[in-house]
Amino acid sequence: MEEVYENVACKKHACPAPATDPRGSSSSKRRVYLAVILCLGVLSVCLLAGLIVLGVHYHISGEMAADLFVIQDQLSERLQASKDNLSSLTEERNQLKANLSQLTEEMNKLKEKTCPAGWRMSTFSCYLLSTKSGSWDQGREDCRGRGADLVVIDNDEEQKFLSAFVKGNCWIGLSDKETEGTWKWVDGTTLTLKNWDTNQPDNGGSSGKWGEEDCVQLTDSNRTIWNDFNCEKPMQWICEKGPI
Incomplete structure (x- = not known):
């Protein structure tokens, strides 16, 4: 009843707003x-x-x-x-x-190209076995007169070819005439292929029976091996030149 009266009173008279707690807002x-x-x-x-x-x-x-x-x-x-x-x-x-x-x-x-009459051809060269005998220098002179020179053996195949038609001892184009022990071919090339006989070259050996030996021959006993011999001894020789 008291609340009713208070509400009525508030309607007739302005009532103050209820107080709020400032701590709640903060x-x-x-x-x-x-x-x-x-x-x-x-x-x-x-x-x-x-x-x-x-x-x-x-x-x-x-x-x-x-x-x-x-x-x-x-x-x-x-x-x-x-x-x-x-x-x-x-x-x-x-x-x-x-x-x-x-x-x-x-x-x-x-x-x-072909080789002259009497010459034998193998690969790219023509070869001639002389019909007469002479010293190493005489053989070389004869070859040069034919537009050739003493044979230069470059490989085993050439050596086998030569041994097939050589009949006895014959000169080839190898010597140490310029410097003892330095073997050179007639074309100026040094020795690479070596087919020396046993204990050769020996420059005549200790006996000196054949004198100084500065030139090389194919031997009669085995024409695939070489032997140094006295350049003045007479024997056949082999010439070599290119085909024509």
């Missing part, structure tokens, strides 16, 4: 501020994390880009080296083709 504001600060903190952390991730990403990307540039440079160098090698191989191939063509042409020309 607490709400603080909570709002704290929430805002917390959100800003979270955003800051997220932003910082994002920046870190981006930095790492760009750092890794930069390293990868640098590696890619290095790899690209290496590949470019290898490609250029391959091109250079290919160019060099192409030049060598062309040179080999040219040499082969030249050799083929020379062989065809040689096939058309």
Whole structure:
């Protein structure tokens, strides 16, 4: 009943507004501020994390880009080296083709050439066994008069060919007349093929029976081996020259 009367009284007369607690309003504001600060903190952390991730990403990307540039440079160098090698191989191939063509042409020309009457042909040379005997120098003089020289034996095949038609001791174009112990062919080349007989050359040995031995012969006992002999002793000789 009292409340009813109070309400009626308030309707007739202005009643003062109920008092509010100021502490409640301050607490709400603080909570709002704290929430805002917390959100800003979270955003800051997220932003910082994002920046870190981006930095790492760009750092890794930069390293990868640098590696890619290095790899690209290496590949470019290898490609250029391959091109250079290919160019060099192409030049060598062309040179080999040219040499082969030249050799083929020379062989065809040689096939058309022949040796003079009485001479024997083998590979690219003509050979003549003398019918008379003489010293090494006389044999060489005779060969030169025929447009040839004493034979120069380059390989075993040539040696076998010569031994097939040589009948006895005969001079070949090898001597150490200029310098003792330095054997040279008449064309000036040094000795490479060596078919010396056992214990030869010996320059006459200790007995000196045959005198100083500076010239080389194919022996009668085995015409595939050589022996040094006195250059003045008479025997046949072998001449050699190119076909005509």
